[in-house]
Amino acid sequence: MLRIEFTAEDLAKTRILPTLGPFAETVLGVGSVRMARYPTAPWLAALRGSSVHELSDLARFYSPTPWIQLDLFSRVGAAADFGEAAERVLAMPDHLFRDEVEVARCRYTASWLRGIERAELAPRRRMVSVLERLHADTVAPHWSAISTALETERARLSRILADRGVEGLLSSLHPSIRWKSPVLELPTAGRWAMEPLLGRLQGEGLVVVPSVFCATGPTPYFPHDGRPAVLVYPIASDELWTSTSSSTALATLLGRTRAAMLQALAAGGTTTELAERVGVSLASASQHATALREAGLAVSVRERNKMQHGLTPLGQAVLERALR
Known part of the structure; x- marks a missing residue:
């Protein structure tokens, strides 16, 4: 059980975003492939040619285990445009990229990814190129429906926030989350490399973000640059594909x-x-x-x-x- 402690200042600064953007959803989609039963399998049918093999390679790199994922999107922040987020990844200082790889314990690299664990630019560009194709084939065609579902979820949360306050909001995010004031409890599975980073929010609050492609269950991300922590949680998405x-x-x-x-x-x-x-x-x-x-x-x-x-x-x- 992961416990995130809130102060009064954290509660006051907690807010809702509808999405971190198409780049984040694409990356989360890559990570979902490692799940035994991921909910977004139908979108894989849109993949073409070599993208299937590259997706498998990326998934093994991004998610060393089904419960740990490389965190790039909280580094680059929310971005409405895929290209904008991709540019931020390429511009990320080498030491920050290496830090994320180390935290996630990413060890596997296919031949075309070799050197990425050292933040070399050439494999980073190749990775972004593959993500761009995956986005174009699988996420972009459905983005209108995806964004509508996410906006609808934020509207639901906003009504709860208006009616029941922040504590009511935190109690209503996901069946597996428990709010026991002043602590938010989240379930864990396996050996979570980020566990030592969890604890207090340093007075910056929490950014709550629904996701279609988050297959690991509610997952917190803690940026290292002073920005508030992000809690990504899954919403039902089967009907988007069926x-x-x-x-x-x-x-x-x-x-x-x-x-x-x-x-x-x-x-x-x-x-x-x-x-x-x-x-x-x-x-x-x-x-x-x-x-x-x-x-x-x-x-x-x-x-x-x-x-x-x-x-x-x-x-x-x-x-x-x-x-x-």
Whole structure:
């Protein structure tokens, strides 16, 4: 059992992110291959040619055991764009990269990865290139559905946070997590190399992040640069791979752009933010938000000179039903 102790300052600084981004989900997907029964197996069907063998090599390097993974994404931080995160990995100082390899006890290296344990740039570039192909083949085609599921989960957590506070939030993350104030207890399996690093949060709080590809169960990551710890936990994802009709059904009901707007509203935001997420003009975003508000699916509140939008309980129910 891993125990993470919170101070009052930690509780005040605890927050929710919908995702660490497509790079993090891709890396977590690589790690999930080492699990005996990983929940995201159907996405492997999209792999092409040599990517299958390279995935196996990467999985053995990234996850020396099914319960330990190389942590790159908490080093690079959250990134909305895969390319941005990949550039940060390549720009990571050698000693920091080597530190992560050592903490995770990564020993196996295929011939094409040889030298990566010393943070050599050539195999690092090859690794990033392979991850880029894996992302393009397996994650990118589903990213709209993945991000909608993650935004919906954050909206659920946000409602819990508003109704029951941070302690209610920490009690509702995952069935295997226990909150016994002031300690968050997480289960462990096997020999966890990071265990000596666990303990207090140093007053920086905890960043809670749901994931589709996290197959090891709730997993904390502790950056070494003063940033807050990150707790990644899995959400149910089987239906993302077994059904492709939910977005289509929603688009049939509302129209493609308005359905996309309903999905974007799950995370809330200003008219400008919604327009950027959906890829429409500011005027069009305002028009669609108004239509959804008049239908009782959305709510809008003016804050100073900006309009903040979100889903009503009815809108949330419609979206969640479409994602089932």
